[in-house]
Amino acid sequence: MPAESDDRATPRPPRGRGVAAIALIVVVAGIVYGVDQLTKALIVQNLVEGSIQPLLGDLVQLHFVRNPGAAFSLATGMTWIFSIAAVAVVGFVVxxxxxxxxLLWAVVFGLVLAGALGNLTDRLFREPGFARGHVVDFIQVWGFPAIFNVADVGITVGMALFVILVLRGVGLDGSRRAPEPRADSAAASEASAASDDETTRS
Incomplete structure (x- = not known):
């Protein structure tokens, strides 16, 4: 016998949405990747490494550094490992x-893809060598302990949206599962029904 449908799940969107979702992934990834590479090129051309240029006073500054580690200047000295990890992330997303x-999941995938590609490009093609290149970081926010770039922002925002969608029960196909009924509510309903039944019998 075919499995009974779950009434708590919202109807799945038509398959045509898949084309729109892929297109949105490409658009989001292309825009964020382009902004990331453009801003890095401008920083390299116009700032000396180590220099600091106020952007919004002391709140946001441009601080040009070359990062051999992971996002937010973490785990320096492991560039080749992060290059391999970035390739794996890009392959998985694609x-x-x-x-x-x-479409919401498409935005998530587009942001993560752009972030991974942006920093991977630096690691592959910047000094000191292929797969060992240092990532250009330049955004410094007051009170935040690390310097980062647009690619890092894309990854962070994408992962934040990922958590929100998972917690809200939104599936990759756009369907959304309603929360399960609370056990205490179900027990109370059963107790009420039993009480009514006893009253009727008496």
Whole structure:
């Protein structure tokens, strides 16, 4: 017998949404990646490494550094490992994007893809060598302990949206599962029904 449908799940969107989702991934990734590479090029051309240029007073400053580690200047000295990890992330996002039907999930995948590609480009093609290149970081926010770039912002925002969508029960296909009924409410309903039944019998 076919499995009964789950009434708590919202109807799945038509398959045509898959094309729109993939297109949105490409657009989001292209825009964020382009901004990331453009800003890095401008920083390298116009600032001396180590220099600090106020952007919004002391709140936001441009602080040009070359980062051999992970996002937010973490784990320096492990550039080649992060290069391999970035390639794996890009491959996973590209492969898994075929399942995307939700436009919100498309934004998540686009942001993460752009962030991974942006920093991977630096690691592959910047000094000191292929797969060992240092990532250009330049955004420093007052009170935040690390210097970062647009690619890092893309990854962070993408992962924040990822957590929100998971917590809200939004599937990759756009369907959304309603929360399960609370056990205490179900027990109270059963107790009330039993009480009514006893009253009727008496």
């Amino acid at each position: 492969w898994y994007s075929r399942r995307i039907r939700s």
